[in-house]
Amino acid sequence: MTRTEHEQGGQSSSLTTHSVALPPLGALWGKSAGKAGGRANLLLQHLLDTAAVAELVWDHYLAPSLRQTLNDIAGPGRGRRFFAWLCGVHDFGKATPAFQHLDEAGAARVRRAGLVWDQRVVRLHRWRHDRAGGCLIRGCLSEVGWSEASIDWVWPLIAGHHGLFPTLGGAAEPRRAGGRLQGKGREWKQARWELLNAFTTALGFDDVAGVEPNNTPNRAVQLQLSGFVVMADWIASDQEHFRGVDSLAEVSMHGARERAEAAWKRLGLRGGWGELVAPGQNTFQARFRNDPRPSQTMLADVARQMGAPGLVVVEAPMGEGKTKAALVVAEVLAARWGMDGVFVGMPTQATCDPMFSNVRSWLEGIAPDLASQVALLHGKRMFNRQWRDLLTEDAAPDDRFTSVDEDEFGLDDPYGVSAQASADVVPERLAPAEWFMGAKRGLLSPFVVGTIDQLLFAATRTKHVMLRMAGLAGKVVVLDEVHAADVYMSQFLAEGLRWLGQAGVPVVLLSATLPPAQRRELMAAYLAGARSADAVASEVSAVPEPSGYPSVTAVWRFGSEVGHVVKASRSWRDDLQVAVEILPEPFDDAAKEPDGRASGEQVAALLRERLADGGCALVIRNTVLRAQQTFEALREEFGDEVRLLHGRLCAADRADRTEECLELLGAPKPGGSPRPPRMVLVATQIAEQSFDVDADLLVTDLAPMDLLLQRIGRAHRHAGVRRPDRVSDPRVIVTGFAPQDGRPPRFVKAAEGIYGRYLLLRTAAQVCAAAGDRWSIPGQVPQLVSEVYAPDRSVVPAAWEQAERDAYTEWADRQRTRAESAEPFLLTRAGEHGRQTLEGLHRGGSKDVLPDEQHRAMVRDGDRSVEVVLVRQDDRGFRTLSGKSLGVHGEASRDRLDDVLGGTVRLPAKLTEDAERELGPLDGWREDPWLRYSRALPLDASGKGRIGDHEVRYDRLLGLTEERTR
Structure with missing residues (x-):
């Protein structure tokens, strides 16, 4: 076969006669008979199998942006073959006594081929084949003239293909083994060279020297590539699809490609939308069957003006339609920059489920078959009926893939699923390929809706984190309600943005109420890459603040330069003039906490008067106990007109009540249920965001200003709703605290525990200043949020200043402690963002196969619950x-x-x-x-x-x- 034929992906029928004649190649095993369907798989065949799978990953899965990146790395037109080589060479370290002695039958065959070892030493000392491969490949590549820069980034991908990146010293053979784990004598070295040369030439390269890439990718791209190495290895290691080949005469790249194509077909693997056509001006109407609002048009226009993939921060009022606009922006960015899918991250499991339906509907408008490729990723997806209905009857439940079995040698991988269909029958599947639903693989699905935790997990120093980062490669990432990330979660969010920014993954962040400092921190994280904090801070400071609301801020890096577009538009409707009242919490001087029953009765008395002529009220409490106590008091007054919604309802009751509340208090729909003459909904913070109800009157416990404004967004939310005269004007009644003449207010202790006294004091000052007056919502939202979160202490009355200083000290210490407590789990240690390769990324330990609740506890601060x-x-x-x-x-x-x-x-x-x-x-x-x-x-x-x-x-x-x- 000519070199040109190899470069065009031609199929070689067998190895050269010289390769076939080499006994070691016919003896070195990669999979034992027990792990390869009853017949050992030669090591060379496994390398070729993995390379053949990698070719299909390139052809049918990788985003156009990633293929271009690989061509830039390897050289024009060389990306596909280099990618296949990089994936296939992963098990080079198995050509050592440290590995070959592990299977008795395989070991005997290797010894008969003239490769011997000291059995006592190899049993006494351990050297994992992944680490051995990384160590040994360094010497081989150096020997043929690879540059040190190329070697330095390639070897960790081999050494880390079982999920952990060691240091160079950690990958080396134990000194006490005296070199006997890699094999003494020239026979072992020659066998490895023959393996490497045979594999390399079978892929169409002239020699190993010719494989060297032209350029070094940044560390984020290296991490993504590492994930694809793991992906190709796991697919090629599934014994149901890659049964053993133990005769060298049967080993060939042609056979590997046939096996890989059959496996790919039976597993039903595929990528996303491929080359996406740029959406036009009428796309929004086509997708959602209504005309875009000014802010939605503005957002799409900004995406079209960006000079490179970047970060888009959208700040818009509750109910403005940010999510729909973000999905169209995802189309724009994908078409412009060659992205092949989308990840939509939501703040909670409850908000994921409706978004799952929305994303499927949106994708169906692009192409009908795409809707079936959306994966739902959160810990309670098994409770989602729509998700379960998508799975075919012959598919196993998700938890089939929750465990990963691997011994200390990396011999047993979570390779995949067992095909349940016959060889020539592939069942139709109305959900993403079952393989994608395995442990740690969910983000590899082409389209994903999940909690933001899925992105946060990708920023943790955990085993196989590269699979999660590979799953985000080539996607547009959309994160909703990003203001909900507290200081602990924000450490993981910033870490994730740093890697995504370096990799050139476009990210769209949505928020109704984002403090300016938080916006700047998010921009700095995305733009940082390997740059110093001072340099990035200077770049971010050059980006102007938005001049209005709704607004969009887009930033991107092009080489050493940073570009930006900042725009604002008018909202789709006029500002609401929201009257502000205070209902002082009834504290008993003898008690530390107010009596919950008395507080509920107080709210009942207020609503008795305000709802005398009817109307629908929403009461939001900061704790489940206060919500339950308020519900009991209101039920005595209003009977069955009261509903209760909180996080300690069972799944069925919560789902039923949520559906009922959305039906009764949601946006008016033709043929929908009529709005009740009178109704009171008592809820906790679950009504704070992504909960489309419209109340005539809002009563709420005090919360920090951004969250308080989120709650206000549930009042008078929709136009065209007929409201009784007493509640015809929007009004918020704030309770949960008690102002005191000349002294700082008293707060419910539970609220202080949740939010901290500092932010409650500053928010209470704003509420007290506005009592009897009105806030202009949403126009005044940026100002109100900024005044509470800015460091200027003039926001509080003079009599509160000492209390505020004390509260600030406590709050700042707590923020610092919480931020520091995240550091042991962050993917990159402090001070190491400037490193150029993945060497030692997992140094110092790794959390591995944790249950979902424990993973959640890793990225979300607070007490763990089950x-x-x-x-x-x-x-x-x-x-x-x-x-x-x-x-x-x-x-x-x-x-x-x-x-x-x-x-x-x-x-x-x-x-x-x-x-x-x-x-x-x-x-x-x-x-x-x-x-x-x-x-x-x-x-x-x-x-x-x-x-x-x-x-x-x-x-x-x-x-x-x-x-x-x-």
């Missing part, structure tokens, strides 16, 4: 929370699954340790793929259950309550 499934128990056995019978051991048939899962509820954090110690699945769940990891909490006939010394009760109206503590 979910349990509530079941009823009597002398006849178990029933679901809704009353449907289960077996005597809790056996749940398929038609009972929704009812069982509907009883899922999150426990108070203080019960976590007891629940983890005491609760587990029912005996009848242990073999059930959906329920075997669930913790059951049995309840008696009165709805009571026990966890440790705590007695809890589930009430269908109140949700979960803690009855008492012994």
Whole structure:
């Protein structure tokens, strides 16, 4: 075969006669018979298999932007072959005694080929093949003349292909082994050279020297490439699709390509939309069947003006339509810069589910088949009926892939799924390929909706983090409600933005209320890359502040320069003049906390007067307990006209109530339910964002200004709603604190614990100053947020200044402590962002296969909590929370699954340790793929259950309550 044929992807029928005649190549094994379908797979065949898979990853999965990047690295037209070589050479370190002795049959064959070792030494000392490969490839590449810069970035990708990047010293053979783990004598070195040369020439290169790339990619691109090496290896290691080839005469690149193509087809793998046509001016109307608002048009125009992939920060009022605009912007950016998919990150699991539907509808407007490729990623997706309905009956549940089995030699990988179809029948799948649903692979799906945690995980120093970063490569990233990230989460968000910015991944950030300092921090993180903090700060300071609201700020880096576009537009509707009132919290001087019952009765008395002629009110409390107490007081006054919504309702009750509230208080729809004459919804912070209800009157506990404004966004939200005269003007009544003449106000202690006294003091000052007056919303939003979060202390009255200084000191110390507590988990250590390669990235340990709740705890500060499934128990056995019978051991048939899962509820954090110690699945769940990891909490006939010394009760109206503590 000519070199030109190789470069065009031609297929070689076999290795050269010289290669076939070399006994070591016919002996060195890559997969034992037990791991390759009953017949050992020669090491050379596995390298070729992996390279063949990589070719398909290039052809059918990689975004155009990534293919261009690889061509820039390898040289024009050389990217595909170099990518295949990089992926295939990953197991070079298996050509050592340290690995070859691990399988008895394989070892005997290698010894018969003349490659021997000291059995005592190889058993005594360990040298993982991934680290051995990284170490040994350095010498080979140096010997053929590769530059030090090229070697330095390539070897960690080999040494780290099992998920951890070692230091050079950590990859080296243990000194006490005396070089015997790599094999003494020229026979072992010659065998490795013959392996490397045979593999390299089979791909169409003249020799190993000719593989050297022309350029060195930045570290973020290296991390993404590492993820694709892992992806190709895992696919090529699935014994169902790549059965062993133990005869050198049968080893060929042609055979590897046939195997890879069959596997790719049967696994149903694919990329996103490929080359996307640039959206036109009418795209918004075509996608969403209504004309764009001025801010939505502005946002798309700014995206068209950007000089390179960059960061787009959108600040717009609640209900402005930011998310729809962001999806169109994703099309613009994808078409301009060759992106092949999208990740939409939401603040909570609850907000993911409606966004999942919205993204599927949007993609269907681009191309009907794309809607089936959207993955839903969050810890409770199994409860989402739409997601479960998308999975074909022959597909296993998600938790089939939750475990990763690997010994210390990296011998056992989480390679993939077992094909359930016959070789020539591929079942139709209405969801992303099942392979993508495996552990750590979700972000590799072409289109993803998930919690922001998925991005935050990609910024953690965890094993196989490269898979997550590869999943973000070539996508447009959209993050909603970014203001909700606290100082702890913000460390991971900034770290993620830093890597994405360096990799050239476009990011769109959405927020209704973003403090200016936070906007600048996000821009600095994205633009940073390997630059110094001072240099980036200077660049960010040159970007002007938005001059209006809604606004968009776009920044990008092109070489050493930073470009920007900053624009503002008018909102789609006129400002609301929101009257501000204070309802002082009824504190008892003898008690540290106000009586919750008295506070609820106070709200009931107020609403009795304000809703005398009807109307719909929303009451937002800062804790579940206050919400429950308020609900009880209001129910005595208004009966069935009151609803309660909070996080300690079981999944079914919460879903039903959320749906009911959105139907009754949401945007008017033709044929929808009529707005009730009178209704009161009591809720916690879950009504604060991404909750499209329209209240005539808002009563809310005090919260920091940005969150308070989010809550105000639920009042008089939609135009054209008929409202009774007493609530015809927008009004917010703020409680949860009590002003005191000449002294700082008193706050509910629980609120101080959640938000800190400093921000509550500054927000209370603004509320007190506005009491009896009005705020112009949304026009005044940037000013109000800036005044609370800016360091100027003049916002508080003189009598509060000492209290504010004390509160600030406490708040700043807490912020610093929380930020520092994130550092051990961040992907990059402090001071190491300027490093040029991935060497030692995981130095100092790594969190690996953590349950979802523990991963969540890593990236979200606060007390860890767990979910349990509530079941009823009597002398006849178990029933679901809704009353449907289960077996005597809790056996749940398929038609009972929704009812069982509907009883899922999150426990108070203080019960976590007891629940983890005491609760587990029912005996009848242990073999059930959906329920075997669930913790059951049995309840008696009165709805009571026990966890440790705590007695809890589930009430269908109140949700979960803690009855008492012994």
